[in-house]
Amino acid sequence: MAYFLYIDIGDMAIIGTGEIMEIRKLEAFCKVVELKSFTRAAEAMLLSQPTISEHVRSLEEELGQKLVDRLGRDIGVSPAGSVLYGYARKILETRSEAVQAIEQYSGKLVGRIRLGCGTIPGTYILPRLIGDFCNQNSLIKATLTISSSRIISKKVLDGDIEFGVVGAKWNENGLTWTEMFSDELTLVVYPSHPWALKKKVSIQKVLEEPFILREPESGTRRVFSRILEENGFSESSLREVAEIGSTAAIKEAVKAGMGVSILSRLAVTDEVECGRLVSVALSGKTLYRPFYLIQRKNRALSPVTSAFLNYLAGCDGC
CATH class of the missing domain: 3.40.190.10 (Periplasmic binding protein-like II)
Structure with a gap:
C-alpha cells in the first residue's frame, strides 16, 4: 500500500513510498523549479550543473515520475513535479524552522x-x-x-x-x-504647471486635469478611489490619460508633463526637495493612510x- 511520510533525519528525508531522499536533492529540485534553469540553480547553490541535473534525475528515478520538462533552454515543471514541489517546500521550511528553533534555544x-x-x-x-x-x-x-x-x-x-x-x-x-506605520498621499505636478505656485487646489479642479493612475491593485489607488467616493465622485470622473503600474514611472511621466497624479509623500520627497516635482495640497483634505x-x-x-x-x-x- 502506498503511503506518504516525511521525517527529517539530518540531511535525509523519508518521502514518497518509503524511499529515503537527501534534503540536498529536494533543495536542488526546488531551485530548478523556481529559477527555471539548471544553470541558474547551480550558480545559486554553488554546485556544478551536472550535479544539479543528477539530483533531479535521481529524484525522478526514485519516484518513477518525470518532474521537469526540458524545453530547450527553458525548464517547466510537470504535473507530478508541481505536486512534489509543494511538499518539498514544506519539508525545507520545516527543517529551516527546526534549525532556527534549536539555534534560538542555544542563544543564537x-x-x-x-x-x-x-x-x-x-x-x-x-x-x-x-x-x-x-x-x-x-x-x-x-x-x-x-x-x-x-x-x-x-x-x-x-x-x-x-x-x-x-x-x-x-x-x-x-x-x-x-x-x-503611516503615510500621506499628495498631489504632485511638474514645476511649470500652473498649480505649482498654489498652496492647495480642490478635488473638483483635479477632476478637470489630465490624470495618471496607478494600477487597480495598488494600495495608493485604492485609498484615492475611496477619497473620491467620499466626495461624491468616482474614478470615471477623472480625465485619465494613463494607468501605470510603477510609482517611479509615474513620477517620470509627471515630470514630462503628461499629467498630474496622487502619490505617496515618501516616494516624492527627493524630487520635491530638488525642485523636479511640486507637491500641492488638496483643499480641506489631509490624505493620511495607514x-x-x-x-x-x-x-x-x-x-x-x-x-x-x-x-x-x-x-x-x-
Missing part, C-alpha cells in the same frame, strides 16, 4: 525572514528597518518581495511569505490586519520572524 538567532511589501513600504520603509535588524543580528538574512497589495496578500495566504506590509485593507477571512501588517491566521511564525516583528513593534517613529 539564525535564519531567513521572508516577507512581502507593497511598493511604498517595500521601497521606502522596510529596507532600512531590515538593514538595521540584520546589522544587529549578523546570522539573519532577509528575502523581500515587492508587489501590489493584492499579490502580497495572496502570497501570505499561500504560505510563500510569512507576513506582508501593504497600503490597503479589505475583507479577507484568512488574514489578520494590524495597523503599522500601512497594515498582514499575517495568515493561525500560522506559527519562525523564531527570526517573531524577533523581527517584535523589533518593528518597538521602533519609535518608524
Whole structure:
C-alpha cells in the first residue's frame, strides 16, 4: 500500500513510498523549479550543473515520475513535479524552522525572514528597518518581495511569505490586519504647471486635469478611489490619460508633463526637495493612510520572524 511520510533525519528525508531522499536533492529540485534553469540553480547553490541535473534525475528515478520538462533552454515543471514541489517546500521550511528553533534555544538567532511589501513600504520603509535588524543580528538574512497589495496578500495566504506590509485593507477571512506605520498621499505636478505656485487646489479642479493612475491593485489607488467616493465622485470622473503600474514611472511621466497624479509623500520627497516635482495640497483634505501588517491566521511564525516583528513593534517613529 502506498503511503506518504516525511521525517527529517539530518540531511535525509523519508518521502514518497518509503524511499529515503537527501534534503540536498529536494533543495536542488526546488531551485530548478523556481529559477527555471539548471544553470541558474547551480550558480545559486554553488554546485556544478551536472550535479544539479543528477539530483533531479535521481529524484525522478526514485519516484518513477518525470518532474521537469526540458524545453530547450527553458525548464517547466510537470504535473507530478508541481505536486512534489509543494511538499518539498514544506519539508525545507520545516527543517529551516527546526534549525532556527534549536539555534534560538542555544542563544543564537539564525535564519531567513521572508516577507512581502507593497511598493511604498517595500521601497521606502522596510529596507532600512531590515538593514538595521540584520546589522544587529549578523546570522539573519532577509528575502523581500515587492508587489501590489493584492499579490502580497495572496502570497501570505499561500504560505510563500510569512507576513506582508501593504497600503490597503479589505475583507479577507484568512488574514489578520494590524495597523503599522503611516503615510500621506499628495498631489504632485511638474514645476511649470500652473498649480505649482498654489498652496492647495480642490478635488473638483483635479477632476478637470489630465490624470495618471496607478494600477487597480495598488494600495495608493485604492485609498484615492475611496477619497473620491467620499466626495461624491468616482474614478470615471477623472480625465485619465494613463494607468501605470510603477510609482517611479509615474513620477517620470509627471515630470514630462503628461499629467498630474496622487502619490505617496515618501516616494516624492527627493524630487520635491530638488525642485523636479511640486507637491500641492488638496483643499480641506489631509490624505493620511495607514500601512497594515498582514499575517495568515493561525500560522506559527519562525523564531527570526517573531524577533523581527517584535523589533518593528518597538521602533519609535518608524
